[in-house]
Amino acid sequence: MRLLSLLIGFLCFSLAASAQTTDSSAVDSLPRQRDPELAALSRRGSRYLALDRNSVGGFQRFRFYTGQTISFRYSDGRRYKDRIHAITDTSFALIVENRNNFLDEIRHFRLDRVERIYTPRPIPFVSQGTYLLPLAGGVFLLADVVNSGFVNDGALITAGTLAVLGGICYRLTNLRIPVNKNNRLRAFVVY
16 A cells, blocks of 8 residues: 555656646747737737727727737728738728628728727626626516416516616627727737
8 A cells, every 4th residue: 555655656746747847938839829919919010900099087908919800880881890811001901701702802991981899898797797687587577477477567677677787788898989089090010
Protein backbone atom coordinates (compact mmCIF):
# COMPACT_ATOMS: atom_id res chain seq x y z
CA MET A 1 0.00 0.00 0.00
CA ARG A 2 2.83 2.31 0.90
CA LEU A 3 4.58 1.54 -2.38
CA LEU A 4 1.38 2.24 -4.33
CA SER A 5 0.92 5.65 -2.71
CA LEU A 6 4.59 6.47 -3.35
CA LEU A 7 4.18 5.47 -7.02
CA ILE A 8 1.03 7.64 -7.42
CA GLY A 9 2.81 10.58 -5.77
CA PHE A 10 5.81 10.20 -8.07
CA LEU A 11 3.51 9.99 -11.11
CA CYS A 12 1.63 13.18 -10.13
CA PHE A 13 4.92 15.00 -9.51
CA SER A 14 6.30 14.00 -12.91
CA LEU A 15 3.10 15.11 -14.67
CA ALA A 16 3.23 18.48 -12.90
CA ALA A 17 6.88 18.95 -13.85
CA SER A 18 6.23 18.07 -17.50
CA ALA A 19 3.25 20.44 -17.67
CA GLN A 20 5.49 23.38 -16.80
CA THR A 21 8.02 22.71 -19.53
CA THR A 22 5.61 23.65 -22.36
CA ASP A 23 6.43 26.60 -24.57
CA SER A 24 4.68 29.63 -23.11
CA SER A 25 4.74 31.58 -26.38
CA ALA A 26 2.49 28.95 -27.99
CA VAL A 27 0.06 29.19 -25.09
CA ASP A 28 0.03 33.00 -25.25
CA SER A 29 -0.79 32.98 -28.97
CA LEU A 30 -3.95 30.88 -28.53
CA PRO A 31 -6.22 33.79 -27.49
CA ARG A 32 -4.95 35.84 -30.45
CA GLN A 33 -5.92 33.09 -32.86
CA ARG A 34 -9.45 32.80 -31.50
CA ASP A 35 -10.32 36.44 -30.83
CA PRO A 36 -10.29 38.79 -33.85
CA GLU A 37 -9.79 41.84 -31.63
CA LEU A 38 -6.56 40.51 -30.15
CA ALA A 39 -5.37 39.29 -33.55
CA ALA A 40 -5.97 42.73 -35.07
CA LEU A 41 -4.19 44.46 -32.22
CA SER A 42 -1.12 42.29 -32.69
CA ARG A 43 -0.75 43.26 -36.37
CA ARG A 44 0.65 46.72 -37.01
CA GLY A 45 -0.93 48.64 -39.83
CA SER A 46 -4.30 46.92 -39.57
CA ARG A 47 -7.39 49.10 -39.38
CA TYR A 48 -10.40 49.17 -37.10
CA LEU A 49 -13.65 51.12 -36.92
CA ALA A 50 -14.26 53.28 -33.88
CA LEU A 51 -17.65 54.62 -32.88
CA ASP A 52 -17.13 57.52 -30.46
CA ARG A 53 -20.25 58.09 -28.38
CA ASN A 54 -20.71 61.28 -26.37
CA SER A 55 -23.52 61.07 -23.87
CA VAL A 56 -24.53 62.57 -20.57
CA GLY A 57 -22.47 59.96 -18.70
CA GLY A 58 -19.30 60.75 -20.63
CA PHE A 59 -17.31 59.44 -23.57
CA GLN A 60 -17.46 55.85 -24.80
CA ARG A 61 -15.59 54.18 -27.69
CA PHE A 62 -16.84 51.04 -29.40
CA ARG A 63 -14.25 49.27 -31.57
CA PHE A 64 -15.02 47.00 -34.51
CA TYR A 65 -12.15 44.96 -35.98
CA THR A 66 -11.79 43.00 -39.19
CA GLY A 67 -13.52 39.65 -38.72
CA GLN A 68 -15.88 40.97 -36.05
CA THR A 69 -19.66 41.10 -36.58
CA ILE A 70 -21.19 44.55 -37.00
CA SER A 71 -24.87 45.43 -37.14
CA PHE A 72 -25.95 48.74 -38.64
CA ARG A 73 -28.57 50.58 -40.71
CA TYR A 74 -27.37 52.14 -43.93
CA SER A 75 -28.75 55.18 -45.79
CA ASP A 76 -30.75 52.92 -48.15
CA GLY A 77 -32.96 52.01 -45.17
CA ARG A 78 -31.81 48.39 -44.91
CA ARG A 79 -30.30 46.82 -41.83
CA TYR A 80 -27.14 44.76 -42.24
CA LYS A 81 -25.53 42.33 -39.81
CA ASP A 82 -22.40 40.54 -40.96
CA ARG A 83 -18.66 40.14 -40.40
CA ILE A 84 -16.34 42.94 -41.49
CA HIS A 85 -14.21 41.81 -44.43
CA ALA A 86 -11.99 44.86 -44.95
CA ILE A 87 -11.61 48.44 -43.68
CA THR A 88 -10.30 51.44 -45.64
CA ASP A 89 -10.03 55.14 -44.78
CA THR A 90 -13.57 56.05 -45.81
CA SER A 91 -15.42 52.73 -46.03
CA PHE A 92 -15.64 49.16 -44.84
CA ALA A 93 -16.59 46.03 -46.72
CA LEU A 94 -18.89 43.12 -45.91
CA ILE A 95 -19.45 39.90 -47.79
CA VAL A 96 -23.19 39.93 -48.48
CA GLU A 97 -25.41 37.64 -50.53
CA ASN A 98 -26.71 39.05 -53.81
CA ARG A 99 -30.51 38.83 -53.83
CA ASN A 100 -30.68 38.18 -57.58
CA ASN A 101 -28.28 35.27 -58.07
CA PHE A 102 -27.71 34.19 -54.42
CA LEU A 103 -23.91 34.45 -54.75
CA ASP A 104 -21.64 36.13 -52.22
CA GLU A 105 -20.20 39.48 -53.20
CA ILE A 106 -18.10 42.10 -51.46
CA ARG A 107 -20.05 45.30 -50.84
CA HIS A 108 -18.42 48.51 -49.63
CA PHE A 109 -20.24 50.84 -47.24
CA ARG A 110 -19.20 54.46 -46.81
CA LEU A 111 -18.69 55.56 -43.22
CA ASP A 112 -20.56 58.83 -43.65
CA ARG A 113 -23.70 57.05 -44.92
CA VAL A 114 -24.13 54.75 -41.92
CA GLU A 115 -27.18 55.98 -40.01
CA ARG A 116 -27.27 53.81 -36.89
CA ILE A 117 -25.09 51.19 -35.17
CA TYR A 118 -26.62 48.39 -33.08
CA THR A 119 -24.37 47.02 -30.35
CA PRO A 120 -25.09 44.54 -27.56
CA ARG A 121 -24.21 45.57 -24.03
CA PRO A 122 -24.42 42.51 -21.77
CA ILE A 123 -25.48 43.43 -18.25
CA PRO A 124 -25.64 40.56 -15.73
CA PHE A 125 -29.20 39.54 -14.80
CA VAL A 126 -30.70 42.25 -17.04
CA SER A 127 -29.68 40.39 -20.20
CA GLN A 128 -31.32 37.22 -18.92
CA GLY A 129 -34.44 39.21 -18.01
CA THR A 130 -34.85 40.06 -21.69
CA TYR A 131 -36.04 36.53 -22.40
CA LEU A 132 -37.03 35.15 -19.02
CA LEU A 133 -39.48 37.87 -17.91
CA PRO A 134 -41.85 37.55 -20.92
CA LEU A 135 -41.57 33.77 -20.66
CA ALA A 136 -42.47 33.93 -16.96
CA GLY A 137 -45.45 36.15 -17.78
CA GLY A 138 -46.70 33.68 -20.38
CA VAL A 139 -46.28 30.72 -18.03
CA PHE A 140 -48.05 32.64 -15.23
CA LEU A 141 -50.99 33.47 -17.52
CA LEU A 142 -51.19 29.91 -18.83
CA ALA A 143 -51.10 28.45 -15.31
CA ASP A 144 -53.85 30.85 -14.20
CA VAL A 145 -56.06 29.91 -17.16
CA VAL A 146 -55.50 26.18 -16.61
CA ASN A 147 -56.16 26.37 -12.85
CA SER A 148 -59.19 28.67 -12.82
CA GLY A 149 -60.71 27.91 -16.23
CA PHE A 150 -60.98 31.59 -17.24
CA VAL A 151 -58.73 34.63 -17.57
CA ASN A 152 -58.44 36.82 -14.46
CA ASP A 153 -57.79 40.53 -14.82
CA GLY A 154 -55.04 40.34 -12.20
CA ALA A 155 -53.26 37.61 -14.17
CA LEU A 156 -53.42 39.70 -17.34
CA ILE A 157 -51.95 42.71 -15.54
CA THR A 158 -49.16 40.60 -14.03
CA ALA A 159 -48.29 38.86 -17.33
CA GLY A 160 -48.38 42.17 -19.21
CA THR A 161 -46.14 43.83 -16.63
CA LEU A 162 -43.61 41.01 -16.93
CA ALA A 163 -43.65 41.30 -20.74
CA VAL A 164 -43.13 45.09 -20.57
CA LEU A 165 -40.24 44.61 -18.12
CA GLY A 166 -38.69 42.17 -20.60
CA GLY A 167 -38.96 44.84 -23.31
CA ILE A 168 -37.30 47.40 -21.03
CA CYS A 169 -34.47 44.95 -20.33
CA TYR A 170 -34.07 44.41 -24.09
CA ARG A 171 -33.74 48.15 -24.70
CA LEU A 172 -31.17 48.44 -21.91
CA THR A 173 -28.97 45.61 -23.20
CA ASN A 174 -29.15 46.39 -26.95
CA LEU A 175 -27.92 49.88 -27.75
CA ARG A 176 -29.08 51.72 -30.86
CA ILE A 177 -26.56 54.50 -31.41
CA PRO A 178 -27.30 57.05 -34.16
CA VAL A 179 -24.27 58.23 -36.14
CA ASN A 180 -24.34 62.05 -36.20
CA LYS A 181 -22.18 64.99 -35.12
CA ASN A 182 -22.14 63.78 -31.49
CA ASN A 183 -21.52 60.10 -32.25
CA ARG A 184 -18.84 59.74 -34.92
CA LEU A 185 -17.82 56.63 -36.85
CA ARG A 186 -14.18 56.69 -37.99
CA ALA A 187 -11.44 54.34 -39.20
CA PHE A 188 -8.13 54.16 -37.36
CA VAL A 189 -4.82 52.36 -37.92
CA VAL A 190 -3.16 50.19 -35.25
CA TYR A 191 0.39 51.46 -34.54
